Amino acid sequence: MKNICISFIVLFISFTINSQEKAGQNRLFELQKKKVEIDINKDIFTSVTTNMYVSQNPQALIVGLFLPISYETKKTKINNKPDEGMEFKGEQKINSKNILLLSGTVIKKGIEYSKQKYYIKQDQNTCIELTTMLPVNADAKDKMMLMKIVHSVIEKN
Template identity: 30%
Template structure:
């Protein structure tokens, strides 16, 4: 399970730093404090706790099969998030689809693909919606391809509960 969480964190950070300008300045203390404050903010999410266990604020996992749902606020403009999500595959994440669509009346960015963790192939979904001019909400769901359909359904239900006006 620790390896899955580490893979999730690497994936999440990879999405966040992907396509950033390497000459960009380091975050100052105020920016870092804002990022930590946003990422710690509790997000209302409808998670099936018979399938998933809370492991931290806004992060839920299942032991077997492997599945994760996670939401977080990030200090980023929608335009910057769109630029990052348009970047190519990484070694950890092979993209199968991406773009923009409307969910629950909200325009969102999405990216779907596969990754490997602990010998399992995971289907991944990343959604991003604008909260304000400098903040986005990210939802990440990962489900083992061999998992029962109820895990994917629970992930989609959690995503739909997060993405709303």
């Protein structure tokens, strides 16, 4: 009888954990469909998906995602272990909001890109991850254009 009772308790706990994981996966799927508000020049950038934009001249990439994680939790995770190849630059104030910033370089098809990841708080359980990539040797005008896009995401969301 004792073994049956323990089995039911273990079974109940496993159902509870499994349902929480599925709820998290469903939330992530729903958030991925949500549009990140962004001011972007459609003459320069082409929309690939809901929140992904690419440009050929300059060669650039912008990706915005809503994540089902709190800003504080993301900050703790980044402090403990930043993304591979990225250096945590810290928390910065942009448009009077605290933003987490990671920065690094990646090489794609023989071109070295400067890559930044910005994390912007949305609510208690959600933040936006904004990733930008631009060639390291891009001119100042293109870098300024990218910063305007970053500012627009921070202002509008």
